[in-house]
Every structure is written in C-alpha cells, then in structure tokens.
Amino acid sequence: MGHLRGLLRSSGFCTEGTPGQRQSPLPLLLDQGEGNEIWSSSHHDNVSERILSGQGRDGAECGSWLNWICADNLPFMTAPAQEPKTILCFGDSNTWGFNPDGGGRLPHDTRWPNQLEQQLNQRASGQTWRTIEDGLNSRTWLLDDPIGAARYGAQYSCSGRSGLMTSLHSHKPINMVILALGCNDSKDYLNLSAEQIADGARILMHDIRSALNCGPRERPDRPPNILLMTPPLVKITAQSLAWGFDGADTKSQALASCYLQLADELEVLAFDVQTVASPSPLDGIHFDSQAQSAIASGLADLIAPT
Numbered sequence: 001m002g003h004l005r006g007l008l009r010s011s012g013f014c015t016e017g018t019p020g021q022r023q024s025p026l027p028l029l030l031d032q033g034e035g036n037e038i039w040s041s042s043h044h045d046n047v048s049e050r051i052l053s054g055q056g057r058d059g060a061e062c063g064s065w066l067n068w069i070c071a072d073n074l075p076f077m078t079a080p081a082q083e084p085k086t087i088l089c090f091g092d093s094n095t096w097g098f099n100p101d102g103g104g105r106l107p108h109d110t111r112w113p114n115q116l117e118q119q120l121n122q123r124a125s126g127q128t129w130r131t132i133e134d135g136l137n138s139r140t141w142l143l144d145d146p147i148g149a150a151r152y153g154a155q156y157s158c159s160g161r162s163g164l165m166t167s168l169h170s171h172k173p174i175n176m177v178i179l180a181l182g183c184n185d186s187k188d189y190l191n192l193s194a195e196q197i198a199d200g201a202r203i204l205m206h207d208i209r210s211a212l213n214c215g216p217r218e219r220p221d222r223p224p225n226i227l228l229m230t231p232p233l234v235k236i237t238a239q240s241l242a243w244g245f246d247g248a249d250t251k252s253q254a255l256a257s258c259y260l261q262l263a264d265e266l267e268v269l270a271f272d273v274q275t276v277a278s279p280s281p282l283d284g285i286h287f288d289s290q291a292q293s294a295i296a297s298g299l300a301d302l303i304a305p306t
Contacts, residue, residue, distance in 0.1 A: 085130070087177075089116075094286055098137065100279070112292040116303075124304070134167050137154075140158050141181050147189070148243075160204060164204055177208055179229065185197040186251045205268065227271060228271070234249050234251075
C-alpha cells in the first residue's frame with residue numbers, strides 16, 4: 001500500500017492529507033477502514049464520495065480497491081476512443097432512397113449511403129466510418145423548384161446551396177462530402193444546359209472549401225475532401241415525362257462528361273454512376289434495390305484508399 005501512496009503522490013494526489021492539499025481532477029475516494037482519503041479538486045470543499053463501502057486497507061490490497069483504480073478506470077490513463085471518419089452524402093431523391101415502384105423510401109440497410117458505410121467498415125483496418133444521409137426529393141444545385149417540391153406536398157427550398165452550409169455545420173467534423181446532384185436540374189422547365197448545371201456543382205464545391213472549420217476532427221481548418229457523383233443516365237418513360245424530364249436523357253449523358261472534366265480541374269474525386277448502375281425502367285429516374293449495392297461498392301473502391 002505504501003507503494004500505491006507513493007505512486008498517487010507522484011501523480012498529484014494526496015492520500016492522507018486535508019482538503020487544502022487537493023490537486024487531482026479525478027473522483028474522490030475514501031478507504032473507510034483506515035480513513036485514508038484521496039481528495040479531488042473537482043469536488044466542493046468538505047465533500048467526499050464514498051465508494052467500495054466496507055473495504056479497508058486489507059480489502060484494497062486484496063484487489064477490489066486496486067482493480068478499481070487500475071488504468072482502465074483512470075480517465076487520464078485511458079486512450080480516447082477512435083472517432084469514425086464521417087462522410088456527408090448530400091444529394092437528391094436518389095440519395096434519399098426513393099423507391100421507383102412508388103412504394104416510398106427504400107429500407108435503411110438497402111440505401112446506398114448505408115451500404116457504403118457497411119462496406120467501408122468491412123474493408124477498414126483499425127478505422128471506422130459513418131455516413132450521413134442528406135437526401136432531399138427534387139433538390140437541385142442552385143435553383144429553387146417549387147413545382148418539384150409541391151409534388152411531394154412540401155413547402156421547402158429545393159436549392160442545394162441554400163441547405164448545404166447548414167448541413168456542413170450540423171454534421172461537422174466531416175472527412176468527405178459526396179455531392180450527388182444534377183438530375184433535377186435537367187428538367188425541361190428549368191432550361192439549364194449541361195454546362196450550366198456543372199457550374200452549379202462548381203459553386204457548391206467552392207462553398208465546401210470556404211466553410212469555416214467543417215473539416216476532419218484532427219484538422220478542422222482543412223476543408224473536407226469532395227467526391228462529385230454524376231447523375232443517372234435518365235430514361236424517358238411516362239413517369240419521367242410527367243415529372244418534367246423531357247430531353248433529360250441526352251442532357252444527363254452530357255453531364256457525366258462535364259462532371260468528370262470539372263472534377264479533374266478542381267482536383268476532387270469523381271464517380272460516374274452511369275458506368276455501374278442504371279435507373280429503373282419503372283420511372284427512368286430512380287435506382288432500385290439491386291443498383292444500390294453496385295453504387296455503394298463503386299464508391300467504396302474510391303474512398304477506402306483515402
């Protein structure tokens with residue numbers, strides 16, 4: 001026990017002193033059998049907390065006292081738990097998980113952001129990941145689309161830019177942002193060219209890089225990495241036409257080329273979803289359950305090495 005007293009004294013504890021000698025921020029302990037107190041500066045004057053009731057010096061030396069005060073129970077001696085790397089998936093209805101059969105939202109474990117998290121954690125060695133789903137039906141890069149929002153009985157801004165900064169600060173620290181927008185910008189009544197849609201992507205990437213202290217935990221001043229994901233290759237169906245996607249098949253194909261060029265220019269990761277998955281023929285816009293796995297796997301191949 002004398003050795004323990006010496007160890008505690010060298011660590012800033014006083015084992016047989018008075019409240020005036022308190023130095024440590026750790027919880028206050030009392031060995032009732034001998035009245036030996038370990039005082040803590042984190043407690044108010046004349047307040048002591050009794051634990052291990054009925055244990056005297058002999059009991060402590062038998063192990064109960066020492067087992068409690070071992071490194072596993074001392075905060076300053078315990079290594080902090082490793083925080084997962086965070087990926088913000090910022091997109092539209094294909095990030096939200098819109099079911100092309102009209103059945104609402106795909107199940108949680110089916111949606112590609114959550115499958116991506118599972119795949120990254122399966123591949124990781126000593127590192128954990130978490131993904132955040134921030135998908136919104138009818139979301140665009142810049143323009144509001146009250147027509148699109150009204151289709152879902154909603155009253156919200158469809159502009160991705162209007163919600164991006166709030167999302168970044170809500171979920172920081174963030175290691176990576178996946179930007180998955182552009183499909184809704186292809187609607188005929190918005191009258192945007194493929195180049196103009198890509199300019200919207202450029203603006204949001206600039207916003208991410210200028211966001212204050214939204215980067216990774218170890219260096220929040222550094223902006224999150226960015227991965228630019230192309231929109232699906234839209235199919236013309238009765239449903240897609242009803243939603244305003246006349247001509248979007250050609251425009252979405254051109255968008256893939258514009259996005260890849262932009263990603264190269266701004267030195268960000270790019271993922272051409274059109275090479276791994278196609279939207280369901282049911283509506284020509286949204287990915288079905290099988291496509292979710294292919295998307296998650298393709299993204300994991302890009303992100304895991306980073």
